[in-house]
Amino acid sequence: MNEAAPAVLLRGLRKTYPHAENPVEVLKGVDLRLARGETAAVLGPSGSGKSTLLALLGGLDRPTAGEISLFGEPLGGLSEPALARFRAANMGIVFQQFHLMPHMTALENASLPLEIARDPGAEDKARGALASVGLSHREDHLPGELSGGECQRVAIARALVTSPRLLLADEPSGNLDVRTGRQVMDLLFSLVAERRATLLLVTHNPEFAEKCSRRFVLAEGRLADA
């Protein structure tokens, strides 16, 4: 992997969802270059394709056309298993809906990415990640026994437990009340800065966008400087 390459490089990215009568052309040529350690907010109206863009960056879906390179690695050249390995080694993803495993404790949820990677230090690292989000006292609790803000902190611990170089976040405060959302976002920004990770944050909230080093608006299928 090229150590000098940008964290994120998108060229002419297009995504069309097929449909017999009405194919939906969501991304119509998105270009973006993010240096390592930059934090970028993507704003834009609902339905403009923000989640689609994040899913493509996360390798959860494939573009219709165009190029995605992360840290110099073109994702288009990777097979599905190689893409899954690349994601596990380089990315953490936080969703609005937390997506925790309901039958696993906070500690088990936080250690899951490392368990999958068969990391022998999984449990210790997960304890460390839970401590970094202030949840050491909740290790043995199930998601149903935690508040929304605590669930999102577990999800952040899970996303960061592998020390990813790129964090993708889709409206992480969207399911939380204003005060809790602000606390969770402050925590997220401080952990990203501490680890010098690159962040791409989808948000409706101008206050959180202001905390990013760069801001973009997705509209009409294209990404523009905000």
Ligand code: ADP
């Ligand atoms: P945002 O995150 O900005 O709200 P999305 O990326 O979720 O936007 O959606 C962009 C557009 O793509 C919407 O019109 C949505 O209906 C459409 N879309 C999203 N996913 C699919 C899919 N799997 N199949 C067809 N259309 C989709």
